[in-house]
Amino acid sequence: MFMKSNAVPSSYVTLRPRYIPYWPLWLALAACVAAMVWSSFIVPVIPDFACLSTIGLDGLALAMTVMVMPRHFVIGFLASLLPFMISWRVAAIHGAVPGMATSTVAFMIYLLLYVDCMVHDRAAGWNDHLQWQTATIRIYFGFDMVGHFAEKLFAGVHSFHHMEQVFVGFGFPPDGQAVIAGGLCELSIAIGVGMGVLTRFAGIGGALYYLIANHYGRHFGDGFTWNNAPVGGWEYPMLMIVAFASFAIAGAGKFSIDGWLIAHGWMPRFLLPLCVSGMRTHDRRSA
Numbered sequence: 093m094f095m096k097s098n099a100v101p102s103s104y105v106t107l108r109p110r111y112i113p114y115w116p117l118w119l120a121l122a123a124c125v126a127a128m129v130w131s132s133f134i135v136p137v138i139p140d141f142a143c144l145s146t147i148g149l150d151g152l153a154l155a156m157t158v159m160v161m162p163r164h165f166v167i168g169f170l171a172s173l174l175p176f177m178i179s180w181r182v183a184a185i186h187g188a189v190p191g192m193a194t195s196t197v198a199f200m201i202y203l204l205l206y207v208d209c210m211v212h213d214r215a216a217g218w219n220d221h222l223q224w225q226t227a228t229i230r231i232y233f234g235f236d237m238v239g240h241f242a243e244k245l246f247a248g249v250h251s252f253h254h255m256e257q258v259f260v261g262f263g264f265p266p267d268g269q270a271v272i273a274g275g276l277c278e279l280s281i282a283i284g285v286g287m288g289v290l291t292r293f294a295g296i297g298g299a300l301y302y303l304i305a306n307h308y309g310r311h312f313g314d315g316f317t318w319n320n321a322p323v324g325g326w327e328y329p330m331l332m333i334v335a336f337a338s339f340a341i342a343g344a345g346k347f348s349i350d351g352w353l354i355a356h357g358w359m360p361r362f363l364l365p366l367c368v369s370g371m372r373t374h375d376r377r378s379a
Contacts, residue, residue, distance in 0.1 A: 107346070108165035109208035114157060117205065120198035121154040121176065124191065128179065131188035138186045142248035146182050146191060149175035149246075165209065166352050170231075170287040173202055177235055181242040185251060209347075223345040227288075230344060233335045234286020234298075237278040244275030262308045277301050281336070288348020291339050293366040298336030302329055343368040 128150055132143035153176035161168025176198065183191030210224045243251045255271045264270040281301060284294020306312060306329035314320040318327040344350050350367040353359040359367060 107209060107213060109205045110212040112201075112204045112208045114162055114205075117157050117161075117198065117201045118154065120194065120201050121150060121157060121172075123194040124150040124176070124179065124198055125154060127190035127194040128183065128188070131183065131186075131191050137188050138183065138191070139248045139250065142182050142186065142246065142251070145246040145248075146179045146188075149179040149182075153179070164352070166347055167349065169202070169205065169209075170347075170349060173231075174235065174238070174282060174287060176202070177238045178242050178246055181238050182247045185243055185247045220346075223347070226345050227347040229335070230288065230291075230339060230348075231286050233332070234282050234284070234294075236332075237282040237286070241275040241278035241282065244271050245279065264308075274305065285336060285339055285344075288344030288350045290363065290366040291344035291348060291350050292342075292369070293340075295336045295339030299333045299340075302332045302336065305329075341369065 125147060128138065128143075128146040132138045132147060138146055153172040156168050156172035156175075159168075160171065176195070180192070180195035180199070183195060213220060213224070244255050245252075252268065252271060256266060256268045259270045259274070260266050262270075277297075278301070281294060281298040283289050284291060285298055306326065309329075310323055311329050312326045314323055315325040316327050317325045319325075344367070346352075346355070350359070354364070354367065
């Protein structure tokens with residue numbers, strides 16, 4: 093049922109930063125938690141359940157970086173980056189300057205850790221360089237969804253009702269169900285594409301979602317250029333559709349949850365076609 097592996101692949105043993113330590117990120121995320129508490133209760137600019145979103149998600153990111161990242165860098169990095177990005181986005185929506193400032197510092201440390209890992213990947217050859225290029229694009233496009241679903245699901249009651257009225261303008265009933273459904277779809281795309289979980293399936297889902305969403309957004313009736321009046325043409329939507337669909341070709345690569353699970357032999361066989369287009373030779377021998 094599962095792919096078998098007798099040892100952790102050497103590429104994942106070395107797939108970690110060499111020079112940048114983890115503790116600056118721990119301190120930065122702890123500062124993010126403190127800043128979100130300040131902006132929620134001391135100088136309250138983050139409202140209602142958005143307080144729990146920011147504090148809880150930054151706390152989750154901190155826990156992942158402390159408990160998981162030192163042992164399994166790929167998992168810890170991706171699993172902490174997404175909740176951190178959501179919290180950062182919610183803080184920005186509400187103009188929480190302390191949270192935005194500390195999050196900016198934390199993000200720069202995330203970026204340094206990623207670059208350090210990429211530059212010092214000992215297995216890096218031509219194909220590995222292409223994998224890092226793909227990973228960078230994949231993470232960006234996947235986590236681009238944070239800017240969309242955070243305001244629907246995590247930014248508080250006022251933000252939710254605002255999005256509810258936006259969706260009414262698209263022809264949906266004012267019951268909020270379309271907002272929740274859209275937000276959950278976007279969250280799923282961020283997890284699937286950005287973190288690399290069942291990536292081929294997520295890529296197809298992301299492309300279909302953008303196709304449907306932009307039909308309701310009426311972008312396809314305004315020509316090609318993205319800034320055409322009144323709502324913009326289909327240039328940007330098509331960019332997203334092609335980008336998401338492209339990950340259905342071969343999957344996420346090694347810097348992903350899929351890659352880590354497959355390399356460790358923990359991915360169920362029946363899910364493999366949703367992750368990668370084919371197994372490498374040494375994976376077939378160990379399966």
